[in-house]
Amino acid sequence: MIEGWRWYGGFDRIALSEIAQTGAASIVTALHEIPYGEIWPRRTIAETRARINAAGFEWSVVESLPVHERIKRGEGDLTELFANYRQSMANLAAEGIKVICYNFMPLLDWTRTxxxxxxxxxxxxxxxxxxxxxxxxxxxxxxxxxxxxxxxxxxxxxxxxxxxxxxxxxxxxxxxxxxxxxxxxxxxxxxxxxxxxxxYEGLDRNALRQNYRRFLEEVMPTAEDLGLKFGVHPDDPPRDILGLPRIVSNAQDIDWILSAVDSPANGLTLCSGSLGANPENDVPAIARQFADKVHFAHLRNVAKDPDGSFEEAAHLAGDTNMATLVSELLTEERRRKASGRADCEIIFRPDHGHELLDDAQRGAHPGYPLIGRMRGLAELRGIIAGLNHASGRA
Structure with missing residues (x-):
């Protein structure tokens, strides 16, 4: 598995030189300064990649290439928005990007209180x-x-x-x-x-699904042509919020998405925290069911309360058995390697983390502290090393 790290570019309070000390090998980022719906210029992508490479990292995953809210609502003539999205895809592929993480959550990307x-x-x-x-x-x-x-x-x-x-x-x-x-x-x-x-008034689950199907039909053929893989991020949290429907919350939703457009490009970002917040989800079982379509992984943990509340736990201390989950991903990597699949290694990142020690003084993005995530990465690295050793692949 390839260790990644989420970085917010010029908006991030954590420098690439500091991230290098965590041991991560790959940066996961986006052009956060570009308004939704506009084309990502190839020159800007190339400049970002060069900066990342110069710091000793690879940039293989974009998180995310955002889907405009009008596409989610199915509002008006969307021809230009889809054309812009496909051009951004082409520009990313031309600069060596392999995976695009995205979500289809209306209005809010994630919600915490x-x-x-x-x-x-x-x-x-x-x-x-x-x-x-x-x-x-x-x-x-x-x-x-x-x-x-x-x-x-x-x-x-x-x-x-x-x-x-x-x-x-x-x-x-x-x-x-x-x-x-x-x-x-x-x-x-x-x-x-x-x-x-x-x-969004009147936008129900069925309407959002149909708008999502149209998005997949518009972009997946281009993704195949460009050699790109898409990984949809599950809803966070996996429940309707503010009256807005959520349609990527469980195994049934994921199955619908992957079946809506049957394409090798159409895949999943396995987020153990988002899926784990739904008490009905067995996250390792979901990983096993959709293993061949996991194009990227976010590994974190949550501790749930009986009333539906939850908080983000330490990576190895929540409700999801992280060792079992990672074992499923390592098994999929071995299967891919045996089949000769080129993308046999799964890129993951330690998703979120507790603010620890002097993290609070940095003012980093919520959930993305330096020390807390470094602790999470170290714990996950240990799990991976231990499982590989036990299987004789250390």
Whole structure:
């Protein structure tokens, strides 16, 4: 397996020279400065690649080449947006990119209610609280019909939290939820989010699926021609949010996606944290079921609560048996090698991490501290080395 590391380019508080000290071999990044829907210029891609190479890394995975929200909504004439997307794909392929990670989550890329939840023995982590999310939907943005997504107990707890919260508490909650908005452009207050949600009214699961199928039909033939592999990132969290449907949340969803357009380019980014937040998901079993279509992997762990809340655990300490999961990926690598498949090694990255020691002083992107992720990478490296040794492949 190839050790990767997520880097936010010029927006990142962590330098490539520091990432080099973690031992990671491959940088996972994107052109975060380019607005969604615009073409990624080949020159800019080449400059980014040269900077990464000069620091001693490879750049094989883009995370992500974003899908414009109008495509997700199926809104208007999408000809130019699809043409721009395909041109960006061609420019990436021309510069040696092999894998494109992307998601099809409407409006929000990911959602958390706490960016600095305390961790036992020190440090902080990202957390999703059903109680706070319900309070936000029911009592702060007052979304019509929101109560249908919560139990009576959730609603009672949400009301209690809201009534005892201070204006500062509510501001912190808004900031945490807004952190999941993609890119560097749009951040909303409560009223702004209400307006941003309006264009999605009436977008149900079936409509979103059909818009997704069209996206796959538009880009997968080009991906095959260019030798690119696509890996869809699962929903984070794997549940409807703010009335927006989520359609990449479990094995059945993944099977639908991979069957919608039967192409070797159409694959999965296996995110153990996103999938692991759904109590019905057996993440190692999902990895086994779709192993030949895993084009990229995010390895992290979550600890779930009975009410549906969860927090990001240490990489080897959550609800998913990481050794079992990694064993499935190593088995797939051996199968690929035996079949002569060129992309036999799976690139992974330690996804997220606790803020530890002086991480908090850096102001890095939420979930992407230096020390916390380095701990995660070291733990995963140990699991891989141990499994390889046990199988006689050390």
């Amino acid at each position: 706490d960016l600095k939840a305390p961790v036992k023995r020190g440090g902080t982590c990202l957390r999703f609280s059903v109680e706070k999310m319900a309070a936000f939907e029911l009592f702060m943005i007052e979304r019509p019909g929101a109560e249908a997504g919560y139990t009576t107990g959730n609603i009672a707890a949400a009301k209690s939290w809201f009534e005892s919260s201070t204006p500062e508490d509510r501001d912190i909650l808004v900031t945490a939820i807004m952190a999941g908005l993609p890119g560097a452009y749009d951040r909303y207050d409560v009223k702004g989010l209400q307006r941003a949600l309006a264009p």
